[in-house]
Amino acid sequence: MKNSIFLLLISITVLYSCSSDDSDSPSNPEPEANAVQLVSNTTFGNILTDADGKSLYFFSRDSKGTSACSDGCIANWPVFYANNLTLDTGLETSDFGEITREDGEKQTTYKGWPLYYFINDNAAGDTNGDQVGNNWYIAKPDYSLMYAEAQLVGKDTDGNNVNFKSDYTPGDELTFYIVNATTGRTLYTFMNDKKDTNNYTAADFSNNAIWPVFHIDIDKLPSILNPNDFGTIDVFGTSQLTYKGWPLYYFGQDTERGDNLGINVPNPGVWPIANTDTPGAPE
Structure with a gap:
């Protein structure tokens, strides 16, 4: 009888330990990254990225707050849109908005500038699109001009x-x-x-x-x-x-x-x- 009680206590302890250490358990999900992140870049300082760390960009021709990038342009500069806009600390909801493009798609904006990806950014942290054509610039929260x-x-x-x-x-x-x-x-x-x-x-x-x-x-x-x-x-x-x-x-x-x-x-x-x-x- 004593041996049975001892074995039962060991089983309960093992089960509790396994449950507590299981970081993949549904009761302890990994926190999701925000839709727009504020990431420190060694070249540009703080930049805007998506949830996966992919860099976002402004287009100089969008000065009126609408997108001037369409057709072949969009193939190289895909639209960024976040339906559920969650933000890193340091970013303000009031700075973000959305537009409906001429093609009917929605696009997220920051301080009135529509946001895009660059097709030649292959990994998180890439900033290959900055100053392409002198009219594409990495999206930053602190541009003065x-x-x-x-x-x-x-x-x-x-x-x-x-x-x-x-x-x-x-x-x-x-x-x-x-x-x-x-x-x-x-x-x-x-x-x-x-x-x-x-x-x-x-x-x-x-x-x-x-x-x-x-x-x-x-x-x-x-x-x-x-x-x-x-x-x-x-x-x-x-x-x-x-x-x-x-x-x-x-x-x-x-x-x-x-x-x-x-x-x-x-x-x-x-x-x-x-x-x-x-x-x-x-x-």
């Missing part, structure tokens, strides 16, 4: 849209330019300014609503932009960001994401956009 590529569209005297090329002559052409990363709002220079000198803004800021001075503390930039090209000046007690010595402005009538209506006000080229081809401001 973005590099857009879009048609320049101004207004004629009757209020009709007029397309302009990068040389500010009428015509169809995609032009690169710098925008605010969060709002996609276009940044401009003023042809009458000098190096680190704002010659437009009135001392009482009475004309600031027309061409507001722009300032942001530079954190991270798309890889095509050189941080050393940016600076800060004081304009009657207000900070203004400069690019290659040119003070940067918004245009007050750019009300929609992606607008660049200031490019022909009052005439084409008086308020140029800023991009990597912009020459340094004169002394």
